[in-house]
Structures are given as structure tokens and as C-alpha cells.
Amino acid sequence: MTQSALIQGGAGGLGRALVNRILQSNQFDHVFVTARDIRKIDSNDPRVIPVELDLRTDQSISDAAAFIASYIDKLHLVVTTAGILQDESLGLKPEKKLADLNRSNLETVFSVNCFGPFLWYAALGRMIRHCDPITVATLSARVASIGDNRLGGWHSYRASKTAQNMLTKNLSLELSRTNPNAVVVGLHPGTVDTDLSKPFQAGVDPDRLFTPEQSAGYLWDVLNRLTPEQTGQVIAWDGQTITP
């Protein structure tokens, strides 16, 4: 049976490392890799099929889904890595206090971290709604945990990922009604040395700052050990379930 994987955000720090780890596994015949600019996808592997996708645009989402559907009927691994925490060009910074809230920044962060991934899954339709084993994993973050939140701040990032986790739970329930072999999870990659975390690495213990390759290796092990009983959960790089 042909096995197909789809990695959204394959030109990002973690996304690129995950694509390489997935290719090394030799488990997939097709590896669809999306980026907003497909020239940034640097793999020459013949299994890689680049797909242009901007999760903030409905037309881009439907075009990308139709493009993938022209190759395959079913996906077996779907990983979505899109995430935004700050963007200097937009004047977007993680908020330290309530007074820093700004509608435009909230909308941008929710659009990339929460709305986009789940509009993407909706557009994938029957490619993820089937009865074969399938794993759908969305990159979340430990800071999305309400139970674990002792510092506050980072309002839009935290809240967008918490809302993302709720949609993960909902999708897990929906798919499990027709496919007991579907596993839908959020993943926390640890603190990883990428563009996203660069401005916030000062206080991080060097032993706890992973390279993208290190984190992708941990996440790959987690993905391979997941069971349908874990569907709906958010799992960290070390395999531990994160408190909602």
C-alpha cells in the first residue's frame, strides 16, 4: 500500500528537520512538503513533492489541497508546524501585559497558529477521513497549558495554541467515530533553536535548548510510539502528556 506523508511548513526550523527525519525513515512513498515560498524547500529527494501553501489565505489552502488530491487518495501522516510568536515587520511581539493586546496582532497569531491548521485539515477532507491508520500532529507548545501557566503573558501565542489544542481534541473525537486507527495529537517540541525562539533563549539552560535535528528525532520517536488511546492529547518531546 502506498504511504503518503504531508509536512506543512517544511522550510521552517523544525519543519525542515522533520522532513529529513521522515525521509530517513523510508516509511513513505510520497512526502508532500509545503512552504509559502517553495524555493525554500531544499530537498532533492525524488519522494518530496513541494506544495505552495499560505495558511492565512483560503484560496491557497484549497489550491494546495486540490494539488495533493491530484496525486493521492489518502494521507497516513500529517504534520503541521506553522507557528508565529513575533514578527518585526508587523510590529508583533509577545505581549507582557493586558495593555499590550492589539486586535490586529491577535488576529494574525490566531490565524497562523489556530485557524490555519484546522482550515487546512478541513480542506484535506477525505485524504484524512479514511479507515487506514493515520496520525495528524499539530505543533503546539507547553505554554498553551492552562494548568501549567504560572507566569502569564504571551497572551495571543498562549491562547492561540490553547484554542488549537481544543480543535485537536475535537478532530480526534470526530475521526475516531469512523476510524479507530486515527491518532490526532498536539506536539510540544521542547525549546528549539529556531528563528521563532531566538529572541527568547537568554534564560534557557543550554542542555534544554535543542537543535532542530535533536527535537525532530525526539518527535519522530514520539510519533512512532503513539497509540489510538492517546488521541486528542498534547504530547511533549519526551513522550509525557501535557496537562490541558
Ligand SMILES: NC(=O)c1ccc[n+]([C@@H]2O[C@H](COP(=O)([O-])OP(=O)(O)OC[C@H]3O[C@@H](n4cnc5c(N)ncnc54)[C@H](OP(=O)(O)O)[C@@H]3O)[C@@H](O)[C@H]2O)c1
Ligand atoms: N522553537 C521552539 O522553541 C518552539 C517551542 C514550542 C513550540 N514551537 C512550535 O513549533 C512550530 C515550529 O516552529 P519553529 O521553531 O520551527 O519556528 P520557525 O522556524 O519560525 O518556523 C515557523 C513555521 O511557521 C510557518 N508559517 C508562518 N506563517 C505561516 C503562514 N501564514 N502560512 C503557512 N506557514 C506559516 C513558517 O513557514 P515559512 O517557511 O513559509 O515561513 C515556518 O515553517 C511552531 O508551531 C511553534 O509554535 C516551537
